[in-house]
Amino acid sequence: MSDFNASLYLLDRHLDRGDGDRLALTGPGGDLTYAQLHDRVGRTAAGLRGTGLLPEQRLLMFMADSPDFVTVFLAAMRIGAVPVPVSTMLHADGLAELLRDSRAALLAVTADFAGPAAAAAAESPELTAILTGVGARIDTDLPVHTLTDLAQTDPTGAYPTSDDSPAFWLYTSGTTGTPKAAMHRHASIRVVCETYGAQVLGIRPDDRCLSAAKAFFAYGLGNSVLFPLAAGASAILEPAPSRPDALAAHARNLGATLFFAGPTFFANMLRAQLPPEALGAVRLATSAGEPLPAELYRRWTGRFGIDILDGIGMTEMLHIFLSNKEGEVRPGTTGVPVPGYDLRILDDQGNDVAEGTPGTLFVRGDSTATGYWSRYTASRRVFQGEWLRTGDTYVMDSDGYYTCLGRTGDMLKASGIWVSPAEVEARLLAHPAVAQAVVVAAIDTDGLEKPVAYVVPAPAATPSEPDLIEFCRAGLPSFKRPRRVVFTETLPTTATGKVRRVELRAHAAGLLAGSKETPVTEPDAL
Numbered sequence: 001m002s003d004f005n006a007s008l009y010l011l012d013r014h015l016d017r018g019d020g021d022r023l024a025l026t027g028p029g030g031d032l033t034y035a036q037l038h039d040r041v042g043r044t045a046a047g048l049r050g051t052g053l054l055p056e057q058r059l060l061m062f063m064a065d066s067p068d069f070v071t072v073f074l075a076a077m078r079i080g081a082v083p084v085p086v087s088t089m090l091h092a093d094g095l096a097e098l099l100r101d102s103r104a105a106l107l108a109v110t111a112d113f114a115g116p117a118a119a120a121a122a123e124s125p126e127l128t129a130i131l132t133g134v135g136a137r138i139d140t141d142l143p144v145h146t147l148t149d150l151a152q153t154d155p156t157g158a159y160p161t162s163d164d165s166p167a168f169w170l171y172t173s174g175t176t177g178t179p180k181a182a183m184h185r186h187a188s189i190r191v192v193c194e195t196y197g198a199q200v201l202g203i204r205p206d207d208r209c210l211s212a213a214k215a216f217f218a219y220g221l222g223n224s225v226l227f228p229l230a231a232g233a234s235a236i237l238e239p240a241p242s243r244p245d246a247l248a249a250h251a252r253n254l255g256a257t258l259f260f261a262g263p264t265f266f267a268n269m270l271r272a273q274l275p276p277e278a279l280g281a282v283r284l285a286t287s288a289g290e291p292l293p294a295e296l297y298r299r300w301t302g303r304f305g306i307d308i309l310d311g312i313g314m315t316e317m318l319h320i321f322l323s324n325k326e327g328e329v330r331p332g333t334t335g336v337p338v339p340g341y342d343l344r345i346l347d348d349q350g351n352d353v354a355e356g357t358p359g360t361l362f363v364r365g366d367s368t369a370t371g372y373w374s375r376y377t378a379s380r381r382v383f384q385g386e387w388l389r390t391g392d393t394y395v396m397d398s399d400g401y402y403t404c405l406g407r408t409g410d411m412l413k414a415s416g417i418w419v420s421p422a423e424v425e426a427r428l429l430a431h432p433a434v435a436q437a438v439v440v441a442a443i444d445t446d447g448l449e450k451p452v453a454y455v456v457p458a459p460a461a462t463p464s465e466p467d468l469i470e471f472c473r474a475g476l477p478s479f480k481r482p483r484r485v486v487f488t489e490t491l492p493t494t495a496t497g498k499v500r501r502v503e504l505r506a507h508a509a510g511l512l513a514g515s516k517e518t519p520v521t522e523p524d525a526l
Contacts, residue, residue: 005161006189007045007078010229011038019232022205026254027237029066034232037070040151044075045158047150051129051143053106055080055159056166059131060104062086062095062113064239065215068133068147070225072108073215077167077186080159084169084181085216087495088112092119098171099124102181102373110239111136163187169373170218172315180378182316182369191367192222192319193230195340200309200323201258201286205232210256210282212242212265213497219288222319223260244272252280259306262289262497266300266308267436271459274304282306288313288320289498291404291422294332295429296436310334312404316388318367322402332426333401334394341365343402344387345394358420360408361394362387393420410501412441412449414479424451424482427475431468433461438491438499439482442508452508453482456491463487484511 020035213220311323324335
């Protein structure tokens with residue numbers, strides 16, 4: 001195994017090339033050049049070692065996007081420890097659960113999250129100390145170390161890690177159950193930076209990256225830490241929850257050139273009615289987390305004049321492995337495989353399906369996690385030899401473009417025929433009065449699945465349920481039309497911005513009770 005430490009890969013190479021004066025981080029938390037970040041990381045790494053943190057021990061990070069976040073993440077990997085960023089939207093009980101699950105020795109906290117961190121620490125017997133960022137005060141009986149104090153230590157050398165040494169963990173977002181820790185190795189960082197980062201984004205040293213997705217999960221970590229630092233570019237870090245107006249201001253004032261978000265955030269930007277020039281010098285946007293509907297793509301790009309590259313990634317794969325490419329976007333598709341990754345679409349018996357036939361998507365690539373921490377059964381179900389089962393239903397066309405039909409468990413049968421929620425959602429989004437739409441299955445009085453739609457109206461629009469149902473009937477086979485339309489101001493989402501369909505399914509469970517399905521007579525519904 002070759003010697004490789006991801007912290008050195010992301011930082012030291014730039015100093016070796018004489019680029020220490022380049023801007024690495026900017027935003028409300030202040031500016032740091034590569035030389036300043038390198039010095040801070042080296043000192044903090046030595047300080048962490050001085051606290052007794054050992055190689056391969058976990059350091060849970062309950063931290064906002066900030067220079068402190070980047071410093072702790074890189075410093076822990078530098079000494080062979082394992083940083084574990086977790087969602088800052090967790091309450092104390094959820095944080096305590098992850099502290100216990102990870103057996104973390106240290107908990108790093110930024111100022112806004114000191115309260116829940118203190119409560120969680122009291123319920124975490126294996127925790128030995130707490131590390132606080134700038135301005136954080138925490139009420140605890142445990143030893144408390146400040147980042148400022150740790151940074152007074154003389155820098156130390158890196159621990160001799162290899163490609164396959166454990167580097168960091170990321171917890172899955174929990175849309176399909178209890179979060180699980182995907183364990184990533186040091187080499188995975190190099191892989192995603194040199195595949196998607198270099199060959200799809202084409203990130204350059206003069207780029208400035210701005211992400212609505214936060215760095216505590218895979219998509220945001222790549223956008224705000226891994227890709228910019230690997231390329232010698234700059235990251236714009238926003239510690240507060242992402243809002244369209246605030247990020248637009250950062251884009252203009254701090255010179256963002258690459259913008260990263262998900263479909264829900266793109267829809268919210270349109271609802272906020274930002275001016276067309278709101279994003280300043282942004283040259284390219286990317287979307288991930290869930291499929292970007294073609295109509296939303298057209299509305300957003302039409303207003304802002306910036307292309308969006310929709311792609312799919314997974315916590316287990318670290319970042320995006322299937323994506324549209326600049327100048328070759330096909331709206332409504334997830335694009336083509338990222339160089340370095342292989343894809344297969346399999347049926348329920350594990351056989352490759354024919355072109356144009358739906359099946360479950362599998363992916364193979366060198367950024368795959370080594371498995372889930374302490375989850376033997378789940379690991380065997382998802383990590384199948386060289387291949388990883390994504391749990392998404394896909395179809396590939398004759399040109400090699402892949403289209404997502406939804407999570408495999410989200411597919412539903414109406415009138416005995418499989419229905420893709422994405423297809424019905426796309427039709428609803430084609431209506432000018434609809435800003436967002438999500439379709440889930442509900443059981444009618446006959447015990448049969450039928451589509452139910454949850455719709456966020458466009459600004460100042462007042463669509464009616466009968467109108468939208470009839471609009472779907474006119475553009476789709478009648479059995480695919482929603483049987484009910486529920487209007488809502490917002491959709492429930494996970495901490496990573498994905499729609500929580502499980503909550504919508506639970507809400508929809510009783511909507512069709514007492515309603516009898518009208519027999520469908522159209523030939524195309526039989």
